[in-house]
Amino acid sequence: MSQLTIDTVQDDTSLRAWTEVVDAVDVWGVTSFEDARYLREAQAGRVDYVLRREGVPVGAAFVRPRGGGSETPCAVAGIWVRPEHRRNGLGTRLHDTLSTHARGLGMRELEIEAYESQEDALCFLGNRGYQEVTRHTELVLELDDVPMPEVRPPPGITFITREGREDLLPGMYQVAREAIPDIPMDGEDEVGTFEDWRASDIDRPIHTPDLTFVALHGDEVVGYAVLQRAQRGVAFHSLTGVKRAWRGRGIASALKRAQIAGAKKAGFKRLVTENVVENAPIRHLNEKMGYRTLPGAIVFRGPLVGSTEPTRPR
Structure with missing residues (x-):
């Protein structure tokens, strides 16, 4: 059985590993190391995690309270697993970790975004009781064409x-x-x-x-x-x-x-x-x-692992 570890990001070395996973999995690959480091410092209560298999970073996650003075008992989160390592329980391990941390903050739900094109992510969230909160259309303008x-x-x-x-x-x-x-x-x-x-x-x-x-x-x-x-x-x-x-x-x-x-x-x-x-x-x-419509993004909310309260209907 392969060795799995989930560590909190503590320094630039582990943050670079976190960024590399997110950059490889995210639809647009937009997370720069500098921006990731800034968000870690600027977003109060944010915790980032790196999941390693046999020492190799293959998953990443984060969780933080909602900003803006919100009193909603829902934390914002994200989970990424490299495609070749999915369907092995790694996303579940990260989701469990996020749930434990969010419960310690007094939260009852997690809010996670996924794209319509990410079938694995949509199935993962649907199987865990997540429900759609809102949906965004994604549009792109090819600048060389205008x-x-x-x-x-x-x-x-x-x-x-x-x-x-x-x-x-x-x-x-x-x-x-x-x-x-x-x-x-x-x-x-x-x-x-x-x-x-x-x-x-x-x-x-x-x-x-x-x-x-x-x-x-x-x-x-x-x-x-x-x-x-x-x-x-x-x-x-x-x-x-x-x-x-x-x-x-x-x-x-x-x-x-x-x-x-x-x-x-x-x-x-x-x-x-x-x-x-x-x-x-x-x-x-x-x-x-001239913007062209692409598969959009969906914001979901769902219960923490082990929660006895069902997600509110929407």
Whole structure:
């Protein structure tokens, strides 16, 4: 019988092993070592695990409390096992470990995301009582197939990047406080404090100032859009938000064109975005701009191992 060990990530060596597994298994392979290290430090209560078989890293997982001041008794988690090592109980071992830790935090459920294309993951979660909470469509724009867009902000609006402009952050936070709660979601989506928002949406290594576009009316921040620097020629859309009073004027679509232009200039080959299925306006905008729909992502919630409480119907 092969030797299996599950260790908590304690140093850069074990974190590199964790990152290599996630990068090999994840649909997009976007987890850089630098970003993984940042998240470990920034997300309070986060614990990462590496599963080794005969000393070789073949599985990875993490668990953390929900951010933003949420009181929901549900922890956020992730599980990855290399394909050639699946169906040997390794995912179950990691799930047991996450459940034990989450129960110690007073949690009753885990929230895990899986893609529609990941049949193994969907079966794994379904067999353990997980139920769908929300679903995102996945869209991709092949940047070599589209011309450089003309970026023309609406009258009275100017666009700048965040480079050297720390003074813009309070205004951007106010945009997030209006934009994020208005995203159609089945469940809560907390913005949290300014410090919470900054840690998750601004200071991550994948969120660089040169690819953060801010819409100004005079000195007022009325909208912004962020690109995430991924790997393998891929960039991801993060939040594109506009203050409620300024919506319907073409700011969001102009910010989207600024992102496309910025990604092309930076040498990226693909732009990827996720839209909540219920968010019809942004889905329509993306499709109008040439984004192609791919199999999407599903967020599940399910009971901890050994829980006597069934997952609430949704």
